[in-house]
Amino acid sequence: MTIRTGVYPGTFDPITLGHMDIIRRGAKLVDRLVIGVTTNPSKSPMFSVEERMAMVRREVADIGSEIHVVSFDALLMDFAEQEGASVIIRGLRAVADFEYEYQMAGMNQQLNNRIETVFLMADVALQPIASRLVKEIARFDGDISKFVSPAVCTEVAERVALNRQKKG
Template sequence: MRIGLYPGTFDPVTRGHSDIIRRACRLVDRLVIGVAINRDKGPLFSLDERVAMIEAEAGPISAATGCEIAVHPFENLLIDCARDVGASVIVRGLRAVADFEYEYQMVGMNRALDDSIETVFLMAEAQHQAIASKLVKEIARLGGDVSKFVSPEVRAHLGAKLSA
């Protein structure tokens, strides 16, 4: 069984993330979505909220693709998380050239830590390339319409969180 790990903060999960999840499912039998706890980023949503949103988004993708999808919070090194879940491949989404520079460094470090785990980059579909969780939160905070960027369920979560 080929196991992949797709890590991120997912604060919140966007249509771009869902696109990468769907496409990663073509490459692996089991996809583990690693939700980084990452206290330094100061996420809007709690870990439990992010996990619940991802599970809700991933359920239909799993059913449609036949790929087993699991959600796994982690706070350790990415390479250690990959080992913990038995992943042979780390899946990373790329939106722009700026993403590549950072990701290139991460691959080098991860390969130095464990060269048996490969990293695969998937480019976001053109209509999703500009989507970033940070920007989605800013648009929502300022009263803008984020329906092009997130599912109706995530949009409702954003509205509830920001109106509280």
């Protein structure tokens, strides 16, 4: 029996309820789900890769499926090949996401046509959530509890306070 492995890549800075929705649903499509936590040079992370990996591990602990959280700093298709993946899982929030993701899927297929990209639409209630916006709301003391778990909410608040102390 072949084990079907999927990769769900992202920065997860921080992990949101939208990410968790895609993880739960993606885990049903594969036997083994690898959550690839990566750096994105165009984004300035609030949390280190190690902190984000720990956050994701804690948040997915109750899902019960075979989920592995690893970091990577390589081409996604090379990482997916290394993990033995046959599927890349990507979440879509809106039409704007689709254009970017469609282009990426096309480029990835050119790099490795043995790995399929599967798009999952985020739950309607979770579609507006983006880590970038969660951080922005938190920096202005807004309530992010509708967008992240209680533990992540606390971690973000602590990091915002720490960053203010460093600047002040």
